Structures are given as structure tokens and as C-alpha cells.
Amino acid sequence: MSDSKAAVSMRNITKTFGQGVIANKDVNLDINKGEILSLLGENGSGKTTLMNMLSGIYYPDSGEIFIDSKPVSIRSPKDAYDLGIGMVHQHFKLVDVLSAAQNIVLGLPGKLDLKSACARIREICDRYGFDVDPDKKIYNMSVSEKQTVEIVKVLYRGADILILDEPTAVLTPQETQKLFDVMRNMKKDGKSLVIITHKLNEVQEISDKVAILRQGEYIGTLITKDTNPQEMTDMMVGHKVELNIERPEPLNSALRIRVKGLNVVNEEGIKKLTDVSFDIYSGEILGIAGISGCGQKELLESIAGLQKVESGSVVYIDDDGTEKELIGMDPLKIKELGVTLSFVPEDRLGMGLVGNMDISDNMMLRSFRDSHGIFTDRKSPHDRAERIVKLLNVDTPGIETPVRRLSGGNVQKVLVGREIYQRPKVLMTAYVVRGLDINSSYTIYELINSQKVAGAAVIFVGEDLDVLLQISDKVMVLCDGHVNAILDGRTADKSEVGLLMTSLKGEVTD
Amino acid sequence: MDKKIREPLFHLVKRDNLPRSKRVLIRMGAIVLALLLCALLTALTTGINPIEVFGSIVSGAFGSTRKMWITFQDLSVLLLISLALTPAFTMRFWNIGGEGQVLVGGLATAACMICLEGKVPSAVIIILSVISSVLAGALWGFIPAVCKARWNTNETLMTLMMNYIATQLVSFFIIVWEVPKGSGKIGIINQNSHAGWMPSLFGSKYMLCIAVSLAVMIFLYIYLRYSKHGYEIQVVGESENTARYVGIKVSKVIIRTMLLSGALCGLAGLLLVGSINHTITTTIAGGQGFTAVLVSWMAKFNPFTMIFSAFLIIFMKRGAGEIATTFGLNQSFADILTGMILFFIIGCEFFINYRIKRSEKHESKGEEAC
Incomplete structure (x- = not known):
């Protein structure tokens, strides 16, 4: 690490939250000019906290920050901007009803001159290859466009040091490539970039160096081209990790759910599913591939009884062959039919769990009706919570901790743990490892596989095609609400699936 | 730099x-x-001398046995209304219509007392008063709840508007029942017969309110904390999507909870008219429907803590009256x-x-x- 080139040096940074939660401990980090640095670490390893201190959101308890070798004190995001540091957060901070240009100049001192602002925005866009319409309103934008606005906003304020917190988590593979092109252009322009990501292939593709944090501590920095995923993972986790996903052969498969001619129109009147038909077998994983928002959510919610369906049927076939129609049922009625259907929704804290309740009370969500009489049984959910915490190594101060205080991976463990605890006949998961680190991801894959082996019919909606093709027995490709193809997971080819995701075939094949 | x-x-x-x-x-x-x-x-x-002022505040609230009893009675009414709002607040349903729900409860009680005097025994009037006041309060909670559940209307505005309707309804009936004609007020109802007046409890006319509100407090604590209904209320309040996801019928919970909230407010109206004032005016609730919002919030919706927050407000209110007179x-x-x-x-x-x-x-x- 040559200090002469360092645009930013962080020395012995420590930050604690509340009583005794150490987010960062004695972290040293250098960010060089004209370089892309990946910040790698498990969930809760303190990456975002560290970057938040650089961008003025938090103030370190101790330690020093140097910009261009001069010691600085960053007390607010404004201080950070003045020093040329800008951060694009995981959750966008944009005003929906304003246009891109209005959002970009929002909060800047001086006279409001949108015209010249637009001109400057266009200039920035041309320089780095962004594609953004300054007059477009945020609410009309896709996720990727919103992200572009955030990046332009930071550049507009003259940032030379850019921090991107998990920028690719919400992007399609094509959008990711576009982002990477832009990042390379910025690097050429002499800017320093920090990217936080969990995807090792992206780390290898985009970054020059990788800095690794583990449990709030700085472990080391690697030159990207001299390292490999295995080494990075081992450093991140602290011990060796097996990077293979098993795919046990399906045993005693029997038809479990038959979906026929499903049509769904959402509340805005947009057709989300068109004539969707497929079968799911017990002891099998059906992977669903598709660009985000092309009907996955509606499909799972239709089966779970949460989505109004225009037409079509979802028939559940029990072990003894009796058939039960699930369309028109709500989750409670489905449960009363004796169908144990587990569902890990995309929106964990907004749908699957209650953030302000503790682990034990969240366990109760599925079982609170089971006790007799008008009172709830508090003891068995408590025991269950304890067992799940132990079984899945949930990192929590206790059963009584509100789940919103847990890190992403641990939240997901609680949710998945609760859902598989009911020994489901059908298990549906949506983006189950989104935002999770490698270690937690593999734990979750193992759990899903164990349910498959136990005879559950599994629907696995994923975004990482590599994983999807490794874990699924069958892969169904959705494209704009149509079933574009159903392929054998063992033989399907990644580029073929990628193509099927984006272009609709003339005729739906079965 | x-x-x-x-x-x-x-x-x-x-x-x-x-x-x-x-x-x-x-x-x-x-x-x-x-x-x-x-x-x-x-x-x-x-x-x-501030010490004297504080002293007179204390003596305003506790200066004599009678003052003390009145303080406790006022405390229990405010506590009851605060408790009544609590299930709705736990559900994040901002019921600021306590005032109106109390008023219609009181109005129903007054109606029973005035219209049934001499026609049926006093005990029957009391029973009918209890039933009708609870129903009237529940109805006042039911209407905004249904609108919210069906059409997702704004419950704050709805409950607020229901307050005005209740006030106007009371002024209308005051004119209908006014005694003597042309006075624009009702005066003490059934002053001679005491028909429909709530009985005293343990030999004290103040005890009834206190006992009722304590009973409601214990009931609500258990209801919110240990019952399935209470759990559903919590889940709906935290996240309607999660509630739907686990098969809780959100609209049913909203309506059920507001029926309870309104009914308990109606009960407070019953006590105000049937036990404390024996008359009805448009200001009989005295803004306590709104003060209760503060009390409930300050106690973080915990029924037991509400005693303290309600006490603080009543204590200051009673003391305030005293310093106003003592020191001019x-x-x-x-x-x-x-x-x-x-x-x-x-x-x-x-x-x-x-x-x-x-x-x-x-x-x-x-x-x-x-």
C-alpha cells in the first residue's frame, strides 16, 4: 500500500452501536486514485458502517481519516461532499414526484437554474456513458434508471471518490454490464471507486483490489487478478467453505401441484401472467428464471392465495391422490384444507416477518391459531425460536431481540427456519439469498435441499443463473408473464436461459 | 482542503x-x-413564592377527602377513555374520535333515562343504558372502521368528523329534551326519582368509575398481550401485508377492534352521564377524547403505565383550578x-x-x- 497514491486513508477506525455492538474495530483502509476497490465481507461485517463514516452519516468513535494525506473530520454528508466523497446507498434517497434534474440539484446552495443544471447533467452523462433523461420523473423510472440518477447526483456534486453500496443487487445482468462500463469510464477519468458486493464474479470482473472485512475487523487487501473466489471466501469467512451446491436426485416424485392456464392482472390493470401452466412434483426443485418483475411475485402469490386471479386453476394433489383447488382460497383456508404451504416472500420484513416483534413472536405468526381457546400459546413458539436459533446459528443477542435489529442473513435464517419448521409439502422461495453473504447463502441452499429430500415440492425463484442451474431439477423461464420454456436443470445452458429470459418465443412450449 | x-x-x-x-x-x-x-x-x-403555588396545586388535587375522591374519579374517566383508544392505536388506527364516541354513549344513556323514567323500574333503565351506550359508542367506531376496511379512507379525518356529528346530535337532542323549555339545557335528569342513576359502589358514589376503569385496564392488558385477538391487532398494526400473508383477515380485525374501542368509549359516556353528572351537554367529554390520545401515547400503549400519565394530567388540571382561585x-x-x-x-x-x-x-x- 503506497500512501502517496492514496486518495483516502482510514486509520484505526472504530465504531460501536448501543451497548457493546462493535461495527468496526481498528479498521485501516486505503483507497487509491484511479482504482476500483471491492469491499467484501459477510452480512454484518461492517462494510456499510465503514463507508457511512466516510460519507458523513456516522461519526467514528475513534480513528482518523485522511483525504489526500490531510487529516479531515467528516461530520455530515455535506462535509463529505465538500471533500469530494459521494455515496450511492442501497436504498435510494430520491423524491418520487420530482424529475431527475430536480433531484440532482436538490439541496445545493445557490440559485436554482434547472436549464444549466440539465446541460451539466447531459455533459456528465456523455462523459461517462450514462443514459438518463433529466426531465423524467423518478416515479416513472426503473430501478436501474433511479440508480443512474443517484450516481449522477454524486458526480454533479463533484465527487472524486464514489462509494456504491451493493449497486448490482437490484440490476439485471445487462444493466450490471452497463453499470460496469460506466464505472470503468470513471476510473479512467481518475476517480476512486469503492463497490460493496457479495457476488465474487463481479468482484473479479470489475475491481483492481479487494479489501476484506470480517466481523468488523480489517483482514487484508488482495490484488484481484492474483486471487480466486475460494481464497476470497476463506478470508471472508475465516475458515474453509465448500463452494458446491448439491443436487440430489429426486426420489419418489409424484405430481404435487398442477397449474393450468393462470392469468393475472394486477391492481394497475397490467397483465402480469398469461396462460401459465406447469406441474410441480414432490422431491423436486423447480427453478424459476426471469428478469425481475416479469410475473414471479404474482405466480407465487397466486399459489399462496394472496393474489386475485382472473382465470385458471392451481390444483394441489395430496399424497393419497385427492385433488384440491387452491384458487379462490386465502392463506387461512389453504391451511384449513390441510395443505402445508411454506412461502419465503421476497419482501422479508414487509411480508414474511414483523420487524418490531422478537424472534419468538415471529414464530407465532404461523402457529398462533393452533392453541385452544382465546389465548395464545407463548411457550412453544419460544422453544421453537430457541431451536431454530441454535440449529441455524442465528447470530442474535437473544430470542427477545426484534428481528429488524438482526442483519440480513440472520433475518432470512429466521424466516426460512420458521417456514421449513412446518414440514411443508410445498415450499416456495423468492430471491431467498438476495443480499446474503456466501456463507449464509450456502446454509440456505442446504436447507432447501434438505426439504427437497424430505419430499417437499420446491419452487425456487432466483436471480443468479449459476445458482439456479446448479440447484434446480427443472428450470422454468418466465418472460413477460409467459412460460417461455421449461428445461432440464442438468442440461440447460446458461446463455440459452439468458436468451429465453429476454425474448419471447413465438409459441409457448411445454 | x-x-x-x-x-x-x-x-x-x-x-x-x-x-x-x-x-x-x-x-x-x-x-x-x-x-x-x-x-x-x-x-x-x-x-x-413558587413553593406556595406547588403547595396549592397539591391541595387542589388532594386538599380534602372530597377533592381526593373527585381527583380519582376524574382520573378513572380519563384512564378509561385512554384505555379505550389503546387497541385502535396498537393497530396503528389513529382513532381521534374518542370525544364523539364518548358523547354518543352519553347521549344514549341520557335517552334511556329521560324516555323511560316511570315506565320501567330503575334497574331496567340502568341495564338498557349500559347496553345502548356501549352499542352507540361501538357504532361510532364501526362507521370509520368499515370505511377504512372497505375503501381505505383516512381514519383520522373520519373519526374527527364523527366527533362533529356527535356534538351536533347532542345539541339537537338537548333542544328536544330541554328543561325548562327555552332554556337550551337539560339540567339534572330525574332529579327527584333518580331513575337510571348508576348505583354507588362500596358505599361511595365515586367508586363505580374507579372500579370500572380498573377492570377495563386489567381486561385490556390481558386482551392485548395474551389473546389471539391481541396478537392479530399487533400484526395488523405492524404490517398489513404480513397479516394477509399468514391469513389474518385485516378488515375483520380493523372492524372488530374499532367496535371494541368505540364500545369502551361509550362506556365512559355512560359513566359521565349516568354516574357523575346526571345531565348531558355538548362539552361533557371536555376534550378528554383528545387528551386521552396523549395519555395513551405517553404510556407507550401500556395499560398499566397509563395510570401514571393520566394521573399527571388530572393532577395538574385539578391543581390548576386551585391556583387560579387562590392566587387570582x-x-x-x-x-x-x-x-x-x-x-x-x-x-x-x-x-x-x-x-x-x-x-x-x-x-x-x-x-x-x-
Whole structure:
């Protein structure tokens, strides 16, 4: 690490939250000019906290920050901007009803001159290859466009040091490539970039160096081209990790759910599913591939009884062959039919769990009706919570901790743990490892596989095609609400699936 | 950047799980500070010895046995209304229609007392009053609940509007029933027969209110904390999507909870008319439907803690009346004092949620300040 080139040096940074939660401990980090640095670490390893201190959101308890070798004190995001540091957060901070240009100049001192602002925005866009319409309103934008606005906003304020917190988590593979092109252009322009990501292939593709944090501590920095995923993972986790996903052969498969001619129109009147038909077998994983928002959510919610369906049927076939129609049922009625259907929704804290309740009370969500009489049984959910915490190594101060205080991976463990605890006949998961680190991801894959082996019919909606093709027995490709193809997971080819995701075939094949 | 490094003097650190004893200590500290400031203000602006003012506040609330009983009775009514709002608030249903729900409950009671006097025995009137006041309050809660559940209307506006309707309804019936004609008021209902007057309990006419509100408090504590309904209310309040996901019928829970909330408010109306005042006016609820919102919030929706927050407000209100007469200060001065105390109590929540940390440059060790 040559200090002469360092645009930013962080020395012995420590930050604690509340009583005794150490987010960062004695972290040293250098960010060089004209370089892309990946910040790698498990969930809760303190990456975002560290970057938040650089961008003025938090103030370190101790330690020093140097910009261009001069010691600085960053007390607010404004201080950070003045020093040329800008951060694009995981959750966008944009005003929906304003246009891109209005959002970009929002909060800047001086006279409001949108015209010249637009001109400057266009200039920035041309320089780095962004594609953004300054007059477009945020609410009309896709996720990727919103992200572009955030990046332009930071550049507009003259940032030379850019921090991107998990920028690719919400992007399609094509959008990711576009982002990477832009990042390379910025690097050429002499800017320093920090990217936080969990995807090792992206780390290898985009970054020059990788800095690794583990449990709030700085472990080391690697030159990207001299390292490999295995080494990075081992450093991140602290011990060796097996990077293979098993795919046990399906045993005693029997038809479990038959979906026929499903049509769904959402509340805005947009057709989300068109004539969707497929079968799911017990002891099998059906992977669903598709660009985000092309009907996955509606499909799972239709089966779970949460989505109004225009037409079509979802028939559940029990072990003894009796058939039960699930369309028109709500989750409670489905449960009363004796169908144990587990569902890990995309929106964990907004749908699957209650953030302000503790682990034990969240366990109760599925079982609170089971006790007799008008009172709830508090003891068995408590025991269950304890067992799940132990079984899945949930990192929590206790059963009584509100789940919103847990890190992403641990939240997901609680949710998945609760859902598989009911020994489901059908298990549906949506983006189950989104935002999770490698270690937690593999734990979750193992759990899903164990349910498959136990005879559950599994629907696995994923975004990482590599994983999807490794874990699924069958892969169904959705494209704009149509079933574009159903392929054998063992033989399907990644580029073929990628193509099927984006272009609709003339005729739906079965 | 040739900016000199300036460490900030202090910065805020969010803290969680402050031990209960410390939280109580911070709140007590806030009250003491508030009292000191009140004393200072009193001495500076009126020249009256603040100790005397405080003394007269206390004697206003507890100066005689009768004053004490009235304080407790007022406390129990405010507590009852606050409790009534609590299930709705737990569900994040901002029921600010307590005032109206109390009024219609009172109106139903008055109707039973006036229309049935002499026609049926007093006991029957009482039973019918209880039933009708509870139903009337429930109806007043039901209407905004249904609108919310069906059409997702704004419950704050709806419940607020229902207050005005209730007030107008009461003024209409006051004219219908006015005694004597043309006076524009009702006066004491059934002054001679006492028909439909609520009985006294344990030989005291004040005990009924106290007993009812304590019973409701215990009931609500158990209902919200241990029953399946209570759990559903919590889930719906936190996230409607999660509720739907686990098969809770959100609209059913909203309607059921508001029926309960309105019914309990109706019960408060019954006590105000049938047990305390034996008359009805448009201001019989006296803004307590709104004060109750504050009481319930300050207690963080915990039925037991509500005793303290309700007590504080009643104590100041009763004391305020006393200093107004004793020192010739007007009522507003007492309101200023109440306001200052409330400001401190609500403000101290900040110190419960955050810690102020001195920077290390100024203090070698991070010192807690609160």
C-alpha cells in the first residue's frame, strides 16, 4: 500500500452501536486514485458502517481519516461532499414526484437554474456513458434508471471518490454490464471507486483490489487478478467453505401441484401472467428464471392465495391422490384444507416477518391459531425460536431481540427456519439469498435441499443463473408473464436461459 | 482542503435497551427539571413564592377527602377513555374520535333515562343504558372502521368528523329534551326519582368509575398481550401485508377492534352521564377524547403505565383550578405550567433513545450525559 497514491486513508477506525455492538474495530483502509476497490465481507461485517463514516452519516468513535494525506473530520454528508466523497446507498434517497434534474440539484446552495443544471447533467452523462433523461420523473423510472440518477447526483456534486453500496443487487445482468462500463469510464477519468458486493464474479470482473472485512475487523487487501473466489471466501469467512451446491436426485416424485392456464392482472390493470401452466412434483426443485418483475411475485402469490386471479386453476394433489383447488382460497383456508404451504416472500420484513416483534413472536405468526381457546400459546413458539436459533446459528443477542435489529442473513435464517419448521409439502422461495453473504447463502441452499429430500415440492425463484442451474431439477423461464420454456436443470445452458429470459418465443412450449 | 480539523464537541449515538431503572430515572429527572423551571417562571412573572403555588396545586388535587375522591374519579374517566383508544392505536388506527364516541354513549344513556323514567323500574333503565351506550359508542367506531376496511379512507379525518356529528346530535337532542323549555339545557335528569342513576359502589358514589376503569385496564392488558385477538391487532398494526400473508383477515380485525374501542368509549359516556353528572351537554367529554390520545401515547400503549400519565394530567388540571382561585391567577397560567411539564416529559424520550457522547479530544473517556 503506497500512501502517496492514496486518495483516502482510514486509520484505526472504530465504531460501536448501543451497548457493546462493535461495527468496526481498528479498521485501516486505503483507497487509491484511479482504482476500483471491492469491499467484501459477510452480512454484518461492517462494510456499510465503514463507508457511512466516510460519507458523513456516522461519526467514528475513534480513528482518523485522511483525504489526500490531510487529516479531515467528516461530520455530515455535506462535509463529505465538500471533500469530494459521494455515496450511492442501497436504498435510494430520491423524491418520487420530482424529475431527475430536480433531484440532482436538490439541496445545493445557490440559485436554482434547472436549464444549466440539465446541460451539466447531459455533459456528465456523455462523459461517462450514462443514459438518463433529466426531465423524467423518478416515479416513472426503473430501478436501474433511479440508480443512474443517484450516481449522477454524486458526480454533479463533484465527487472524486464514489462509494456504491451493493449497486448490482437490484440490476439485471445487462444493466450490471452497463453499470460496469460506466464505472470503468470513471476510473479512467481518475476517480476512486469503492463497490460493496457479495457476488465474487463481479468482484473479479470489475475491481483492481479487494479489501476484506470480517466481523468488523480489517483482514487484508488482495490484488484481484492474483486471487480466486475460494481464497476470497476463506478470508471472508475465516475458515474453509465448500463452494458446491448439491443436487440430489429426486426420489419418489409424484405430481404435487398442477397449474393450468393462470392469468393475472394486477391492481394497475397490467397483465402480469398469461396462460401459465406447469406441474410441480414432490422431491423436486423447480427453478424459476426471469428478469425481475416479469410475473414471479404474482405466480407465487397466486399459489399462496394472496393474489386475485382472473382465470385458471392451481390444483394441489395430496399424497393419497385427492385433488384440491387452491384458487379462490386465502392463506387461512389453504391451511384449513390441510395443505402445508411454506412461502419465503421476497419482501422479508414487509411480508414474511414483523420487524418490531422478537424472534419468538415471529414464530407465532404461523402457529398462533393452533392453541385452544382465546389465548395464545407463548411457550412453544419460544422453544421453537430457541431451536431454530441454535440449529441455524442465528447470530442474535437473544430470542427477545426484534428481528429488524438482526442483519440480513440472520433475518432470512429466521424466516426460512420458521417456514421449513412446518414440514411443508410445498415450499416456495423468492430471491431467498438476495443480499446474503456466501456463507449464509450456502446454509440456505442446504436447507432447501434438505426439504427437497424430505419430499417437499420446491419452487425456487432466483436471480443468479449459476445458482439456479446448479440447484434446480427443472428450470422454468418466465418472460413477460409467459412460460417461455421449461428445461432440464442438468442440461440447460446458461446463455440459452439468458436468451429465453429476454425474448419471447413465438409459441409457448411445454 | 486547508480546513482545520475541528472535532465536533459531541455527537449523538443511538442506544437501545436502556435498563428500565435508568429510563425511570431519566423521566423522574425530567419532571424535577420541569418543576424547577416552572418555579423559576412563577417567581419571575408573578412574584409569588413558587413553593406556595406547588403547595396549592397539591391541595387542589388532594386538599380534602372530597377533592381526593373527585381527583380519582376524574382520573378513572380519563384512564378509561385512554384505555379505550389503546387497541385502535396498537393497530396503528389513529382513532381521534374518542370525544364523539364518548358523547354518543352519553347521549344514549341520557335517552334511556329521560324516555323511560316511570315506565320501567330503575334497574331496567340502568341495564338498557349500559347496553345502548356501549352499542352507540361501538357504532361510532364501526362507521370509520368499515370505511377504512372497505375503501381505505383516512381514519383520522373520519373519526374527527364523527366527533362533529356527535356534538351536533347532542345539541339537537338537548333542544328536544330541554328543561325548562327555552332554556337550551337539560339540567339534572330525574332529579327527584333518580331513575337510571348508576348505583354507588362500596358505599361511595365515586367508586363505580374507579372500579370500572380498573377492570377495563386489567381486561385490556390481558386482551392485548395474551389473546389471539391481541396478537392479530399487533400484526395488523405492524404490517398489513404480513397479516394477509399468514391469513389474518385485516378488515375483520380493523372492524372488530374499532367496535371494541368505540364500545369502551361509550362506556365512559355512560359513566359521565349516568354516574357523575346526571345531565348531558355538548362539552361533557371536555376534550378528554383528545387528551386521552396523549395519555395513551405517553404510556407507550401500556395499560398499566397509563395510570401514571393520566394521573399527571388530572393532577395538574385539578391543581390548576386551585391556583387560579387562590392566587387570582387565571386558568391559563396553570395551563402554561402543565404544558411545560409535558414538554419535558415528552422531550426526555430523546435521551432515552440517544446518548450524547463527548468527543475524545475534549474528554479522554466518552462520558454519558443525560
